[in-house]
Amino acid sequence: MRTLYFIAALSLISCFVQAQKFTVNGSIKDLKTGENLIGATIFNPRTLQGTTTNTYGFYSFTQIRDSIYLRVSYVGYEPVLVKFILSKDTTINIGLNYSSTLKEVVVTGSSDDKIQESSQMGTIDVPLEQIKALPAFLGEVDVFKVLQLLPGVQAGSEGSSGLYVRGGGPDQNLILLDGVPVYNASHLFGFFSVFNADAINHVELTKGGFPARYGGRLSAVIDINMKEGDANKFKGEGSIGLVASRLTVEGPIKKDKTSFIISGRRTYIDVLASPMIKKSTNGEERAGYYFYDLNAKINHSINKKNKIYLSAYAGNDKAYAESQYAYKNEFRNSQNEENLSLRWGNITTAIRWNSIVTNKLFSNVTATYSQYKFRVSADAMEIVTEQDSTRSEFYHTEYSSGIRDFAMKVDLDYIPNPNHFIKFGGQVIHHRFTPGVLTYRSTEVQDTTLGAQVTDALEFFVYAEDDFLITPRLKINAGIHASGFTVENKFYKSLQPRISGRYLITPDVSWKISYAQMTQYIHLLSNVGIGLPTDLWVPATAKVGPENAYLASMGLAYNLRNKYEFTVESYYKEMEGLVEYKDGADYLNVENDWQTKVEVGEGNSYGVEFFAQKKTGKLSGWVGYTLSWTNRTFENLNGGKTFPYRYDRRHDVKVAAVYQWKKNREFSLTWVYGSGAAVTLPQSTYLHGVENRNPYFETEGSFQYYGDRNSYRMRAYHRLDISYTTTKKTKWGERSWSIGTYNTYNRRNPFFIDLSYDQMGNKKFVQYSLFPIIPSVAYRFKF
């Protein structure tokens, strides 16, 4: 703690003892679309100093009065060299040109944000072009499924879009869409994530060494930025796939001043199936399932220094079954109607004001709204007309659960000189939890509500961090995150130190270490742990406290000729206050308080991750390997003994590659391998007792004995996905066809294991798999 103050004091002093210096600031954009480039590098080759743009494409760079060169670069873009005389504070906005396909030549020798030079650890950003180029399940590009291909990230069960980062659950991920937390990031019971790749500009995953600006979750931050819309030209893109179709349009409302983007996606299984169901039942029944996503964003430059954004996301899943029967004879005329529906979805909105306060200070004020709601309802109605009397009856039941947030956030970036990048700010969130309400209404019964345990809670935090270059070799990012949470007259607080740093051994190799403490004030109660919409978000309460994590990591980063990046990171993480359902608890029984149905325990996770990445060139992609251990300890589960976490995987290999041998031909593949998931299996059976047993008549049943929890391993999981894309310019723009296969060599990967009998009548374990080889085709277009 004392060192932290020392560093803070040091950094403040160093701001004042400088020669005459001026500041260059501005923003770096895509020349064509005006889209902000996040993390672009501004580098002065003479002083060997540099900086990067922040989340809004803004940079500030203070240099000694001189005639200076600036080299501005960004992965996949042609770098720009700017020369000017710095004699006063200057604003320079730079547009970079996207070097369309053969990126290799362009990138060699450019100075991007080099991995060994960053003080950050455990952060990976995947270029969006790469996300789109990799094979996609059923042709549906999914950002989360690409993140699952990174070391340290597990996919959970087959086909699921959940992310299990370094032994944490999906509830421990802070998923931010334009700064707004998204609570349930899955569609179709977890098979797809809610993020439409066409509407996204930038994705960054942080799995350790968390900077002070992030908080509120234990294991990971997934920061997703939506595109802002082309400020110069009206354009669009879309795709038609097996599962869903997408369309995105963007363009200027007022050139260079206001732009918009709107992007939609919808599945159409129901549209195709519904007429068939209707026909086969003479129009009496209807059933279907669909999901959709809608992203929209408007941004408006008030003047050069102020910008306003309004972004919104709405997504919903709905499964429904409706039936209508009519029966008529000379005495009686009856009509029956029944509707069942199951719906869940998120809505997020954010309004944000970016302001360049001074050329060294950048502020960002955001007001956000986020909600997740899950609802099942059943309605039935019957109208009977007999002779001259009519009677009608109805009933309606509905179960709903959800969470709703209002939040206000202020972030400030202060860049006094190239050796410091200071961030500070704070946030206040008002949560409303509705963990399960059953309402009932019928002809005889008025509105009846059960289990409406609405809980309000207030969460807030302040933070300050400095990315501080102490010597050319040593750079640290030190900060502090202080948070508090009030619920039911109970106040929880936590002070979380964060530090990470690098030491350059050679210009290409650095040592890195980091330590972070995280506190999470909300819990997710998950019944099967595969990310079903029935999972409940609940607050920390007086009885069930918040979750805490302590994470230390250490590693090496190596940059080979600016083409290949290699990192090795080892980590150790402790988690406490984790919540799990008790054995056999019934999660749908809303009349009982959830707090009586959970167990609180601890967990740990440790391992080593190896990662080699090549971001550009004809052949790009990465290879990752993780060796890890993840355990849980709950006093009342498994007899208090430590047991492996369900997603504990000893070895984990990931390969992702995109090969573009011609400008319009692309082949990509991904291969994943994971040691078998932990599972509990019965070992033996024994007779169970009966009271007052009559030895002559009664027979006893038997119990299965399972041994320790999760003490067996399923078979290893591995899978190859491939995809081939051909692109062609057309009169109106560009079109491409992609064909691919999921699980190409048809590996029967384990989904679950059950006891059954073989053809000979022998009792055997039977492994069930979910997806065999699945081909896919998708058509994409741009105009």
Place this chain on the structure above:
Amino acid sequence: MVMKKYAWYVLFIFLTACELIVDIDVPFKEAQLTINSFFNTDSLWTASLSINQGILDTSPARRIENGLIIIYEEDIPVDTLTHVVNGVYRSDDEKPMLGRAYEIRASASEYKPISGRSYIPMPSSVTKADITESITIDGYPESVIRVSFTDDPLVTNYYQIFLEAEQEWIDPFTGVIKSNRSRLTIESDDPIVQNNDIIGYDGIFLRDILFNGGEGTVSFKTSSSNSAFYPAIIVTLRTVSEDFYNFKITGALHDNSSDNPFAQPVNVYKNIDNGFGIFAGYSESHFTIGQISERPVITAITPLKGKPGDHIIITGENFGDGFSYVIFKGIPYLVEGSVMRSTKGELEVRIPPKAISGKIYVSNGSKITASEVEFEVIE
């Protein structure tokens, strides 16, 4: 619930018959002895002895008939059980006593000896119990039963409550009247009930955390109008040992989760060292809600013969007011006559088709009486 159903539908659509039989090396090193013994003060010591078997072994359970089972009290042997049949052992004359700590030790050649300890807790008694009939919000009859009982403040107590109704029935082959008790299926959303997710034969279980030392009151319901069917309901209140409680609760959770591959499996509580099974004591007390009816008495049948379709009058006492039924001997065994009119002292019955000559039985809902005389059915 609707939701559960949908989740399963979706899963099964995706579960494209991808089955694969796999050989998983589940170690089964050696068979261990399994002993099951429940005891209370009213019954002789009884235990059953068997061995566990590998999960893939489908042969019938092996019961151990040549074992040695001895009951100890503070390391002093008090009784040796003798084998009766099918691996069940019983004491000749010894009954367990209240408040003593017992240990059971069992051994058999080839197997490691096993042991377990338990006790019989002090009984509690029901102070009050009543039943109210009501109609649920969706229009079905239900009975709400409230049971109050005293709780000993000095110890943590565990309780089991179940309901039984006594019924008599006629053995169709011999015509002998027999009686048995059947348990009623009950459920409860009372917060003091711990296993309210489990509806079962074993009734409900509770711990005294919410009412320690006071009077415990618990309410639960049955899904039909019981007081209409059964004039008397017997409440059994068991004060059970912690072993018994843990065994029953985990046993129910085990049964609920064992056929669902997505549920986290639950091991059943055991308190046997080096082996499997349970050794657990309990004590029992009873309380009757309502009145056990008097047995009907038949004084006269007029006329004493008739043909199917004819009406006869049975006079007597203690007939159920509206709940009586009359049984004739018939083809193949017994047939029920239609009761046309029923009072406590007189029944008018129509002789059913297929009735044959023999005794006539009258039931008032809980007790049955056979006529002294044989009724003659004429063709």
